[in-house]
Amino acid sequence: MIYFHDIDPIAISLGPIQVHWYGIMYLLAFLTAWWLGRMRTQAGRLPGVDLNGFSDLLFYSMLGVVVGGRVGYMLFYGLSELLANPLSLFKVWEGGMSFHGGLLGVLAAAWWWSRRRGLHFFDTVDFAAPLVPLGLMFGRFGNFIGAELWGKYTGSGWGVIFRSGLPEPLRSTDMDTLRVLYEAGELDRYARHPSQLYEALLEGLVMFFVLWWFSAKPRARYAVSGMFALLYGVFRFAVEFVRMPDNGVYVAFDWLTRGQILSLPLVVLGVLLLVMSRRAPVLQPRPVPAPEGKA
Template identity: 70%
Template sequence: MTVLHQIDPIAFSLGPLRVHWYGLMYLLGFGTAWWLGRQRIAAGRLPGVDANGFSDLLFYAMLGVILGGRLGYVLFYGLDELLRDPLMIVRVWDGGMSFHGGLVGVLAAAWLWSRRQRLHFFDTMDFVAPLVPPGLGFGRLGNYIGGELWGKPTEAGWGVVFPTGLPERFQQLDPAALRAQFEAGALDAWARHPSQLYQACLEGLVMFVALWWFSSRPRPRYAVSGLFALLYGVFRFLVEFVRVPDAQLGYLAFGWLTMGQVLSLPLVALGLYLLWRSRHAPVLEPLPAAPAAGVDARAGKGGRP
């Protein structure tokens, strides 16, 4: 059944402060990562690292997501606007975050943290990878609630009419009048794929189940990170076929290739490479979170860089 999107993007207000659902989704993502990560730390899945060390890692990752996501969006999708208005880079309240930029930020943060902890970088990334999909899923739900990044027109029964995707004459209507037009069938031609929900399902739920199950027992170094990169790259590439490209970029080639697809192809290649490399890589065996004195907590099988 076709749905009219009329969700208030503001969750609640405290005086002049307006709290958006999108921001709450970020908090849910980080909170879920913290909860899941504590379980993995308690199970000894990152030998030599205790709860305090994991909290430091999560703090580093949060900074990487926010700074990298914003810089990535500006460089990949808003460079022309940046050249016209350099201050737009700090106006995060106007929206604009890039997964690929956030990923680079997390990689940089994890590399710095791993050096401080004297851990192999990919042991850290293999630990972190299963914690990321819930945040991706919550973020896409935030996109849906905000009525942004919607898909192409569809005649499927599950299409969604987004007011921001309607002609201007409909956007000027108040919510009640818009609802009346929808119920009269006047808006059916503008029903769109809810691509945000497709991505929430694939990048959030499916990736989490696959990675959590795959990492539930020790795997060779690089394998979990490789599966993450491969799954995300494939899922994002496919969903881009039913998602409207960024208006300022459009299609980059062939009438269908988008920036999201261009940025996802290297992830597919990286995932395949890491899975191939994992065939002969050492396995980091779990150790108790608080090892006995004199035990090298990072040894495991190939635990050191």
């Protein structure tokens, strides 16, 4: 089955005020992390930290995601544009967020927060890792709705036709005409892999269930972080084979993408952390007492 992508990226429009689906997906990501994080905090999965402390961690992590994601995207994928127009760094409404940059931003925020509280950095990361995948899922949904980061042509009778993925002059054709061409089957050869949904499934849903199950009982330090890095690196590397390379350019061999190069260190790091966890201590939960009157 071939689906014609015709989703308005604007969810709500009230006069000059426009709310984009991408922004809503980010809101859902943070709300999900807040809800799951409160559960893990109350279960004492980060001993010595109460709900107020977790709220601070989440706030700093949100800043890390936004700042790191945008800066990382411009450095990894839009350096020439950034050098030509430094103000393009702030054009977040045009899209362009890097997971790897966002990850570095979150890690920097977690390191700073952990140092202030005298906690081991990887205890914090192990605590936070299971909160991330559902946010990644919502982010990929945002990519799909915004018709960005699509995949290669399927070459068969299924896939998704993205207007932004059509060649010129079709890309500039009005939507009514494109719908007519779609109904007539004239656009079938432009059906692409919905790689955003593949990533939402693997990096989001599958990773969440694996990490939530894996972290359900106390694990040695580094283990949960290692599992996160390994799973993300493997899943992202695999999906890149059917996803169009960023800026349409392969780094090497006519198949290796920049996304794969950035994911390989995560695979190595994941394996290293899992090995290190075999000799690391296990952090025992200390449930947070319920506030007075709510016991």
